[in-house]
Amino acid sequence: MATGSTKRFRGSAEAALASRPDHHARRKPIAEPNISAAPRRDDIQGLRAIGALLVAIYHIWIGRVSGGVDVFFIVSGYLLIGSLAQQAEAKHRVDLIPFATKLARRLLPASFLVLAVIAMSAPFWLPRMRWETGMHQIVASSLYLENWFLADAAIDYLARDAVGSPVQHYWAMSAQVQCLLILAAAVAVFTSIRRRPSPTDLLVFLTTVFALSLAYSIYGTSRNQAFAYYDTFARIWEFALGGISRLLLPGINLSPMQRTIGGWIGFAAILSCGILLEISTVFPGYAALWPTLAAAAILVCGDGPPLRCGVARLLAARPLVWLGGISYSLYLWHWPILVFYLTYSYQTSAGPVAGMVVLFVSIVLSYFTTRIVEARFRGRKNDDRPLQTAFGTIIALAVIAAGLFVWRVEAGQSMTEEQLRVADAERYPGAAIKGLAPGSSDIPVHPGPMTVKWDDADVYRDGCHQSLQGAALLSCSYGPREASHTLALVGGSHSVHWLPALQGVLQRYPDWKIVTYTKSSCALGSQETSEAPAHRDACTKWNELLMERLLSTKPDLIFTTSTRVVDGIEEVPAGYQRQWERLAAAGIPVVAMRDTPWFGFDVPECVEINGRFSLKCAVQRELVLAPISPTRAVSFKENLHFLDFSDYFCTAEMCPAVIGNVQVYYDKHHVTATYMRTLSEELARQLAPIFRDAKPLALE
Known part of the structure; x- marks a missing residue:
């Protein structure tokens, strides 16, 4: 210099x-x-x-x-x-x-x-x-x-x-x-x-x-x-x-x-x-x-x-x-x-x-x-x-x-236009559109480029999500306080982005509430996180505190992720399975959701530059998801329910960036809250039998 x-x-x-x-x-x-x-x-x-x-x-x-x-x-x-x-x-x-x-x-x-x-x-x-x-x-x-x-x-x-x-x-x-x-x-x-x-x-x-x-x-x-x-x-x-x-x-x-x-x-x-x-x-x-x-x-x-x-x-x-x-x-x-x-x-x-x-x-x-x-x-x-x-x-x-x-004046005008846009189900069907098509070019993509980065789950704004370097257990509750059943949402940011869909599910189940325990780049049972040793140590400590809390409070159901992409290969980490077994032994059922695709580029920026129909903004399914979900190889199934929504993110060949006029991702791999809300109905349908079987557990 x-x-x-x-x-x-x-x-x-x-x-x-x-x-x-x-x-x-x-x-x-x-x-x-x-x-x-x-x-x-x-x-x-x-x-x-x-x-x-x-x-x-x-x-x-x-x-x-x-x-x-x-x-x-x-x-x-x-x-x-x-x-x-x-x-x-x-x-x-x-x-x-x-x-x-x-x-x-x-x-x-x-x-x-x-x-x-x-x-x-x-x-x-x-x-x-x-x-x-x-x-x-x-x-x-x-x-x-x-x-x-x-x-x-x-x-x-x-x-x-x-x-x-x-x-x-x-x-x-x-x-x-x-x-x-x-x-x-x-x-x-x-x-x-x-x-x-x-x-x-x-x-x-x-x-x-x-x-x-x-x-x-x-x-x-x-x-x-x-x-x-x-x-x-x-x-x-x-x-x-x-x-x-x-x-x-x-x-x-x-x-x-x-x-x-x-x-x-x-x-x-x-x-x-x-x-x-x-x-x-x-x-x-x-x-x-x-x-x-x-x-x-x-x-x-x-x-x-x-x-x-x-x-x-x-x-x-x-x-x-x-x-x-x-x-x-x-x-x-x-x-x-x-x-x-x-x-x-x-x-x-x-x-x-x-x-x-x-x-x-x-x-x-x-x-x-x-x-x-x-x-x-x-x-x-x-x-x-x-x-x-x-x-x-x-x-x-x-x-x-x-x-x-x-520049700021121009940015403010663009942001105001996007914030006033109403994402109604007719114009923005999202996952409900047939064939996961991008939608109509006559309807602007939502959320737009000025607001897409903030279209995430409530836990970030509510201060309930732990950072990379933190180890303390943060928590928020969503739903009726007097609810008789508790669903614990736990894991990293890929667990977090399911919160908007789960909040939509709770509108159909007023006797349930959601309690969150999440931390950046630290899934339930994760033994490694980012490249920094301090972050790995924090993740290990956080997992210890998390398990203590879950085993002591015994929620009716735990919602987390089941797979992770490691070195380009989708797998079920051994650390995940160990924690599932501990929870099963305590009689706590777990819903484990297959992870969503990871792109190698900023997806909404690609859409802004190249348009929603551009193949540059889509990835081949075989490059981001295994042909068969790795969860099928998991022999331990007691109190464990695997869900796979990959067909709502990818067709048989491609994983698009825009589905039903809705931006699917707000960066390289995190799903927008708007798109997640379009999955609420299907998620509620698949969770219904699990909810019916869930029984309140007496605290020990």
Whole structure:
């Protein structure tokens, strides 16, 4: 995330950092490094270019994370700490306001330009179902809080599969700015306490920050990787490592051979990192040491006289130096351009030709942004005047706010139209339509794109559904309080989406009520849940509490799911069967519903873009459901009733996205409340004999 060319700052502290120290000068020992100004290092610009290219190439063609962002973090820390160390050495203090002002002038103009373009153009090409989160993320990005927005979404089970917004990549810039300001403030406080700290004092202090943040990062990644990935405090160590590399330079004496080998090893490690590691699922813990130490090695080994065969010679090549000069803008532009193409073409990845077009357009926009916008603000002599910077920031935010206001008005009108739509049985038969046909093109699909994400069960709004990380047993009751019979709805979110259908059933059975015990990604008897160990532990604890409650209260009937898709295969997990046997032994009957299909894409978004009749929005039944329900192989049947409604979600060949003018799913695999309500009559019919056999159980 380092920005632009250093050529315009030859006399500044930052340019002094991005430099080769005088190799003929006598070096001080490691115990007392000396931070001094020196000529500019073009290889740092080349390293920025490599980081930007890795990010763009992996996003455009590979669909993975490369580690290029971590390279940017190291370079930023290298430049920042050296600048602060020089200031502390020369002035015996660190001036935060000029530092923050300079940082704002370097980052905000291009950043706000891209945000303004997205805010004003997105309503014309972004699917309406992405408008709400898109507007929220633009606000978060404008305030440099996007990383925390995504961290919160990462622990929201229902938001984990959401399609990326055109500003999602602003998480890295948000984390960078926060880390830079935190480190600068920490160094300023340390300098004021230590009075006249030597470079060695700063090195010890920074090493302590590095160790604490890395330990926190390793722990956080092991417990909740999705959250830690965006956590600022789990990333500070990367910037600290860049600073440590800079402070260690005066005390490191490497031979030309060591510099050559070390530089090329670092370069190879950076290029191979994203190929050999699934970065998005293992960073930023100890695995992130791979690209960060590699980048640090290049910075250290590139210090000194040019080497004929050194990697610095390659990185200092004119094309890479030029690309490094626009690397910041390239990072800003490549992602929204890619999202625009993928949305417009409805593709999951860009092909060779389309990808080259995306990259070319991004580079062109980056060049003009750097030359016209960034250079205009960076080149001012009064770049340390905070009032001018604050005034410019306010103007830029006002432009973004204006675009968001117009967008919000349009979104409000669309949402109002959808909310006023009445889903009557005649126009919206849903599952009752013959042959599971999509319906009529003359009738708009319901729920529409602006409201479909909220067409879910009541437990989410009532606060009765436990989150991924929680273990406490939450519960709600639906139906008459004085009802003599109790149906317990238990399990994960795929149990939850049957609640609207069950509520419709209870209208025919006023002597029954529903009590819910549900938790995200945690079915009854589930022994594993998400990728985070903390979530697995919470699921295990929740199941223990759940069984204690069920065995003590003894509901008349338990409603849950019976199957689950594991590695593409539909099966009945052994953990489910163990819990069924325990409940049967206690005389509690169980209704186990076959799970509904899981799609590999956002279904309502596909419908909005391609239409309800498009085969792109349907999946073959054989790909999501086993030919024969796995429950038939379950030998244990005592007090166990299996229900299979798969024929109400799929024909013999296909599983459609829209049935009877009703959206079936509100994301990749959760069923809308509207469609579930159309299943109430059939569900009531199949539950009738089970209800008749259910007898109230005396509490022990």
